[in-house]
Amino acid sequence: MPFSALDVLAYFDSPGKTLAHLNTVDIAVIAIYFGVVIFIGFYLKGSANTSEEFFMAGREMTAWIAGLSFVSANLGSLELMGWAGSAYQYGILATHWYWIGAIPAMLFLGIIMMPFYYISKVNSVPGYLHLRYGDGARALSAVSFAFMTVLMSGINMYSMALVMKVVLGWNLNFSIWVSSITVALYVGLGGLRSAIYNEVLQFLLIWLGALLVPILGLIEAGGWTSLKQQIGARMGSEYVHMWGTTAHFNGNPMGIHWTGLVFGLALVISCGYWTTDFLVVQRVLSANNLRSARMAPIIGAAFKMAVPFIVILPGLLALAVLPYHLVGESQAVATGQHSYNEVLPLMLVRYCGPGLLGLGVTALIAGFMSGMAGNVSAFSTVWTYDIYGAFLNKKATDKHYVAMGRWCTFIGVLISVGTAYLVQHAASIMDYVQGLFSFFIAPLFGTVILGMLWKRTTKAGGFWGLLAGTCTAIGLFLWVHFDPSALRYVALSPDAKTLAEDMYRALWSWLVCVIVTVVVSYMTKPKPVSELEGLVYGVVPLPVEHDDHWYQKPIVWAGTIAVLFVILNIIFW
Amino acid sequence: MRKEISIWFFGGVLFLIYGVIICLEGLWELSHPLVNPPVLNNLHAPIWWGALMGIAGLAYTIRFWPRLR
Secondary structure (H helix, E strand, O other), rough: OOOOHHHHHOOOOOOOOOOOOOHHHHHHHHHHHHHHHHHHHHHHHHHHHHHHHHHHHHHHHHHHHHHHHHHOOOOOOOHHHHHHHHHHHHHHHHHHHHOOOHHHHHHHHHHHHHHHHOOOOOOOOHHHHHHHOHHHHHHHHHHHHHHHHHHHHHHHHHHHHHHHHHOOOOOOHHHHHHHHHHHHHHHHHHHHHHHHHHHHHHHHHHHHHHHHHHHHHHHOOOHHHHHHHHHHHHOOHHHHHHOOOOOOHHHOOOOOOHHHHHHHHHHHHHHHHHOOOHHHHHHHHOOOOOOHHHHHHHHHHHHHHOOOOHHHHHHHHHHHHHOOEEOOOOHHHHHOOOOOHHHHHHHHHHOOOOHHHHHHHHHHHHHHHHHHHHHHHHHHHHHHHHHHHHOOOOOOOOOHHHHHHHHHHHHHHHHHHHHHHHHHHOOOOOHHHHHHHHOOOOHHHHHHHHHHOOOOOOOOHHHHHHHHHHHHHHHHHHHHOHHHHHHHHHOOOOOHHHHHHHHHHHHHHHHHHHHHHHOOOOOOOOOOOOOOOOOOOOOOOOOOOOOOOOHHHHHHHHHHHHHHHHHHHHHHO | OOOOHHHHHHHHHHHHHHHHHHHHHHHHHHOOOOOOOOOOOOHHHHHHEEEEEEEEHHHHHHHOOOEOO
């Protein structure tokens, strides 16, 4: 039977009660945003003709653009709505994922690791592994990255569509298809340059759309001191301390210990994500010179440090001002209550009338799109350079690879949409996202950092270390999954909760990767030093940057941000 | 021939349009109060937030206006 226009509209219709309704002004604000991002895609189409232009934005981005894009690609809908929900659930402890779980790693990337990525002129992180360890490590890393990227993209898409459905009554199919077709259009047309331009725009929009919530929320709560007192009275004082309650697993709502935060989160997961996840590293590799490439993560760190103001603070404010309690996702589905993940849109609805609500919703959509564009542009690069170009068709023309990249963008979006529907029917996948993430990223960090800092690391050492680390992470996950009492060994305490388990599992898998890499490297023959130039610390001197003034040096800004980071942690101790 | 349009110009234009729309909506609400006003509606956030966005957007639009190469 043929589809009529009414059938198609019915597919996008969503009956039922909603929390808020958008009026004409709100719709206009959202429509203008969609118009601008698509215009940028068409406008930049002519600047994405060669593979260097399409996949690396011509390596012409300034430090500011690369830096903002670096942070924005990470600010997906899970990051915005998920961590606001975590702040409601666990209190100010959620800030650790923005501060100790990001800032040191971003500064480390800018100061220590970026010179090696940049001067080796690689196009991707698996590309670096190829130069340092050969094809085995490259293939393992590229395939696991491609899998994780489309999975994360689909989960992001589903979580945004779900919130839009609950809060605004938008049909899931409508949200998923309209936003993903838009992303596919502007990334497919303009490549990484278009993705980066839009990410910068989206970053600004996220701030402007979400900033009113903490400002008005603090006015309503009577200021920060009054907010802390209200949360303390309603939930307990452990909700407003970042470090003071982490001496024992059962002393805080997250079931976490400071050793897990410092060694598992800061040392392994955070360094793994911010220094080896190609989704974010790709943005920095597009910088126009080494100095910009080093400054970009440092500029990104400064903005990342401020993000809790628009993500964590609304979650904390909700604890004090919302007249009802939010619950977990499964309970929300069963009882019809609102879930933790809806806290940010709920706060938007609370403070924003017509116009501002449209701006806030645009901010949430922009967050989703920037995350998804990051995923699909990184996916198309890794597929084209590190899987297709490296193993399937090595001798194609540059034009062919660009065409492959464009097709991959559309295919990546389609796979993400498929993943979103898969998640819709298997919601438990959402529970394993953090775990899945640590399977690959923690051991990869061990492999990359040893390759960069230790000349003796061999090709076999890199490959077997990466494989052993990944298998360890999967094995530990399955052990606890089938025998929950194993938590006392994996996370060092039976009182540990999911996030703590993820941290310790990442730490063990990283340690196994490092140990196996070192042992196998000592048993095998190293590469001649002449083949390690530009890839390993201490082989040849790094290019010297000539800054006109002391305040232009990346190390000065990294030091300033590090001091600010320490002060903030002490203030909110 | 014109130079490539700066991303900051796009940002400026978008903020200028949003600022004008939101500020006008806030001014409209002064004479046509909302049936279900949000919390702290008495602060008239759309007026000052829209005005701030509009001013910032106008400054960036002028500063990064595409010029001839």
